Amino acid sequence: MFGEKAYLLIKELDRNRDSLPPYNTELLSEIHNEVKQLVTENQEDANVSEQSRLVENVSYVPTLKIRHAAIKRNIRCILAYHYNRLKCLKTIRWQFGSILPPEVKANLSQAEIDFFSKYSSSLMQYMRGIGDDGGVNLAVNLKPPKSLYIEVRCVVDYGQLELTDGSALLLKKNSRHHLPRTECEELIRQGVLEHVV
């Protein structure tokens, strides 16, 4: 049946909603071949129809219409596949930053890798431009933070921490502190500090 392989492609994407499966080149080339075949068949039949209009009045218009619908369906599935993969890639950029982990990179096609680097660089250019003094890294908090200062608890023995105003802070295990959000976020991500609600 026409369009079955395209359906398989979409099903594969649906099965892996949050992650990127490897770029399915064979399936895509099969669909590509199917489309090419349909197009050539359509062209022949269209020519025959055109020629026979004057002589025998043979019309293949319904067949042409069916094949055209199949072609359009295949193309639409391919476009949806590519578009959803790119959307996933954009979310990955916002979550992980501009360096791709190697497992993810293995699943991408060359064009997608190019897209990623170009997207990354235009995002960086934008973030550098807003806010004064070097730009704001928007990827840090996807939602606006509620307060300037947060209360944190130290989970491991870290030692001395240098604050932005120069003074030092001794981070012992199980000690509690109340610090500006900007100073703690890096350490919270590393797992040294824990945010206390």
Added chain:
Amino acid sequence: MYVEDLKNEFYEFLTGKRILLLVHYDIDSICALKILQSILKHKEVRYTLCVVRGVEDLKRSHQEHCADVKYFVLINCGGTVNLVDVLEPADDAVFFVIDAHRPTHLDNIFSDGQVRLLWGPNEDAEVPEFQAVYRDDSDDESGGEDEDEENEGEGRAAKKRRLDEEAIMRRRERRLWEQRRFDIIAEYSQYTYYAKASAVAMYKLAWLLNKDDKDLLWLAIVALTEQFLFSKIENTQYVLAAGELQAHTTRLKNRSNDADVATSLKISFEKDLKLVLYRHWCVESSLKYSMFTACKMKLWSHRGSKKLYELLADMGLPVAQSQQSFESMDLQLRKEFHESLEKLSEKYNLEDLIFTSFVLQFGYRNKYCASDIVYAMLAILESSPRDKPEECFNSALDCLSRRHKETLQKAIERAKTITKTLFKTVQAAIDMKQIITAGSFVYYIIQEGSLDWYMLSNQHILLLLAQFILRAYVSMSKNKKAPDLPLIISAPKNLELGTCIVLGIPPLRQLSPKNNLGRAFEEAAENINYDVLSDYFDTSYFEIFTKDRTRFFDALTALFDK
């Protein structure tokens, strides 16, 4: 130096600064800390929290942070010790002290701005005059020189004689003044007692700033109830303070919000019973193991337990029901529980069973009275031998926030175990006659090998045990002088170092909780030339080596007999 305008000189002063919070390891300071944290959130203050169990911890924490921090806030610690001497801080360091321990050290009161006490002079009783305690030494020398210049005309010998006489007079006067000063200081600091809870003072500050709400009020209530349950303040003081907090409760009641039971937080002022955790336990256990009922009805003896069943029968409570948990009793019996106990209190000698307290209700299932929370926090802070103090501190902070209900439930279970242990210890002590009279005081020693000794080596559980034992002893003893005897109790503290902790509590007849046994301990130690490791802020606790215990007790006996 006293700071009375807390809003400007404390709260506004700390805006934008970097401070160190030194918090003592007890329930009142945890509540005060939570209130202070919630009001400091609105100011850009960077703070670090340190838990302090004694003077050594205080010194250590100060040492670790003094390079970077200039402003220290001490909660329930440091008021009774000479901060400038003990910590040797930098000249521009400032200490804000909010402490319920009294008497405040005189050097802290008369400090010129480095130590700032966050209460008014009316809360410190009988502070001696500045002239009586401090004297400018340079007065003597400059007086001598002036006289030298004035009387140049006189003959040398006559002048010298006169100068000698004056020097002798001055020295004698100096000695008399020092003697008087020693007496004044001794009289000022002989009694240790507690004043208003720090959490209540913090709550008043929050109210001044208009940032108070029911959560903070509940914390203040818990701190006040703790002082009452451990007999740190007198009954009248408790009633007055509870009255003030009740005024706040009525003010914060919000009729429209409270109608929605699922989300509202209700604090009500009710009459409550002096039974430990009775809402979360079964009636029979609660009646049997609570200090008040156990001592009045002598429930450790066989006759006592029969009396207990009589009481239950009189109340109309079937034995089967009384052994189930309180929540699963019949609704009718639960409602009548208070009144039936009240009616029978006279017959069974249980007056004073009722006292007024506060109950917190949130959601459909959660109803806790203030004493429940106090016992739960006590269980967290003092009954885990393996956890480090900071972890217990964090758990206690969690238990107060309503989000961690499981912590609270587990703590209540542990509190039940503690109560049972206390009862069993007292029962064993009375049955085996281990409470010994030494003439003018009574003492009890917990041996090292006994079960649960680690629980009893903590401050507040030991205090509860001491009160229990003293009441039990007085109720069992035929000695007419029993209510006048103070109790000294000793428990092993640190098995590796071989130390034990010694606590003295005043006799039962003395209604006021002012405790002069700390002074007695010091004098006894001086008499036998013993170097005491006294690390606690509350001077009625002492730490001595176990091998020296008998000598120490002998010295105490000699002292009391004098």
